[in-house]
Amino acid sequence: MTVNEAKYLSQKIMEAGEIPLLIGHFGVGKTDIARDIAKERGRKLIILVLSQMEPGDLIGLPARDENKTKFLAPDWWPEDGNVIILLDEINRAHRSIRNAIMQLLVDKRIHNHVLPEGTWLMASMNPPDENYDQVELITDPAFLSRFFILEIHPEPSEWINWAEKNSIPRDIINFIEKYPEFLSVHDTLSLKASIKPSPRSWYKLGKVLSQLTEEDKKEYLYILASGIIGPEAAKVFVDRAISSDILSPYEVFINGNIPTQMDIHQANGLLIRLVDFITSVDEKDLQELRKKLDNISENLIRLSKVVPSDSFEAFMRMLVNLSNTPGLKGEFCDELIRKLINLNGSQTNSNQ
Incomplete structure (x- = not known):
C-alpha cells in the first residue's frame, strides 16, 4: 500500500483501540507517518527504539516500598492519554523485550503501570528479508495477532517528496524520477502468510470496520482484513461475505x-x-x-x-x-x- 493509505488506515485502526504494524524498507516514511498523525491529531509522540533498549528501560527499575518491591515508571511513560507510542524496530528487539511488551500490547500496562485512557499504540519494522542484519523473523501467531499488518510500498512520487524533505542528493532524486522502476523491488517475505484467523482477529477486524464508511470498505477492506486474518480468509470474506461490488x-x-x-x-x-x-x-x-x-x-x-x-x-x-x-x-x-x-x-x- 502507499504511504498515504497506511497513514489513513493507521488512524482508523488506532481510533478503534487496535494497533497497526507498519512494515517497510528504510526510507519509506514509517516514522514520518507517526509524526504526521501526532501533529495533525495534536498528540505527543513517544518513539521507543526497541532494538536499543534493555528490559529495565522498558519496564522501569525496581525500588523498595516499605516491605515490598515495586517498579518505578520508566522516564518515557506518558502522563496523559493524548499521546502516540511508536514501538520501533520491533523485530530487532531482544526476545526479552518482546516478551515484556506483550503485556503492553494485551493489557496496555506493564507491571503496576497502566497506560492512561486514550493512549494510542503503533509499531514499525523493516521487512523480514536478507537485506537487514540481526532481524528475527517473527512467526509467533500469538504475537502477530495483536497487530493489523500494513505493508508499505511507496509510490515513486511519495518517495521523491520524502527524499526532498530529507536532503537526499538531487542526482538520486532525478534518477528515480526518470527510472521509477529502480526505486525498490518487492521481494520480501510477507508476514501476512503467517497469519491465521481466530476469534480474536475477527473481533479486532469488527472493531476497525465499525470506524469505516461504506466507501472506505470498498477501497480498504481487503488490505485491512488480510493484515489481521490473513490473505486467504480475507479473500473469501471480501469476495463472498461483504459486497458484490468488490x-x-x-x-x-x-x-x-x-x-x-x-x-x-x-x-x-x-x-x-x-x-x-x-x-x-x-x-x-x-x-x-x-x-x-x-x-x-x-x-x-x-x-x-x-x-x-x-x-x-x-x-x-x-x-x-x-x-x-x-x-x-x-x-x-x-x-x-x-x-x-x-x-x-x-x-x-x-x-x-
Missing part, C-alpha cells in the same frame, strides 16, 4: 469483469488482491489457471487500460518477483509475463 480475482482473471474506470485506491486494492491470489493459490487451482493463460492475459491487458499506469507497472514488478519462485508458481508467472508482453506489443504495432 471484484474477486477470479472474476477479473477468468470472467473479465473489469470496471470502466477506477480511482487509484480502488485500483491498488484490486491489484494487491490479484497478487495475493496468485501467491496463495494451491497447485491444483494453478494448473487450471494455467490452461486459461490466454484469457487471463487478455483480461489483464484490458485492466491495464483502466488502472493508473504506475499501479499496473507495480503489479508487473510483483509478477516478475513471483516468477523467480521455484516450481509451478514461478513458471505460471513467467508464462503470464511473456503473454502480456507479446499481447501489448502486438496491440501497439496494430495501433501504429
Whole structure:
C-alpha cells in the first residue's frame, strides 16, 4: 500500500483501540507517518527504539516500598492519554523485550503501570528479508495477532517528496524520477502468510470496520482484513461475505469483469488482491489457471487500460518477483509475463 493509505488506515485502526504494524524498507516514511498523525491529531509522540533498549528501560527499575518491591515508571511513560507510542524496530528487539511488551500490547500496562485512557499504540519494522542484519523473523501467531499488518510500498512520487524533505542528493532524486522502476523491488517475505484467523482477529477486524464508511470498505477492506486474518480468509470474506461490488480475482482473471474506470485506491486494492491470489493459490487451482493463460492475459491487458499506469507497472514488478519462485508458481508467472508482453506489443504495432 502507499504511504498515504497506511497513514489513513493507521488512524482508523488506532481510533478503534487496535494497533497497526507498519512494515517497510528504510526510507519509506514509517516514522514520518507517526509524526504526521501526532501533529495533525495534536498528540505527543513517544518513539521507543526497541532494538536499543534493555528490559529495565522498558519496564522501569525496581525500588523498595516499605516491605515490598515495586517498579518505578520508566522516564518515557506518558502522563496523559493524548499521546502516540511508536514501538520501533520491533523485530530487532531482544526476545526479552518482546516478551515484556506483550503485556503492553494485551493489557496496555506493564507491571503496576497502566497506560492512561486514550493512549494510542503503533509499531514499525523493516521487512523480514536478507537485506537487514540481526532481524528475527517473527512467526509467533500469538504475537502477530495483536497487530493489523500494513505493508508499505511507496509510490515513486511519495518517495521523491520524502527524499526532498530529507536532503537526499538531487542526482538520486532525478534518477528515480526518470527510472521509477529502480526505486525498490518487492521481494520480501510477507508476514501476512503467517497469519491465521481466530476469534480474536475477527473481533479486532469488527472493531476497525465499525470506524469505516461504506466507501472506505470498498477501497480498504481487503488490505485491512488480510493484515489481521490473513490473505486467504480475507479473500473469501471480501469476495463472498461483504459486497458484490468488490471484484474477486477470479472474476477479473477468468470472467473479465473489469470496471470502466477506477480511482487509484480502488485500483491498488484490486491489484494487491490479484497478487495475493496468485501467491496463495494451491497447485491444483494453478494448473487450471494455467490452461486459461490466454484469457487471463487478455483480461489483464484490458485492466491495464483502466488502472493508473504506475499501479499496473507495480503489479508487473510483483509478477516478475513471483516468477523467480521455484516450481509451478514461478513458471505460471513467467508464462503470464511473456503473454502480456507479446499481447501489448502486438496491440501497439496494430495501433501504429
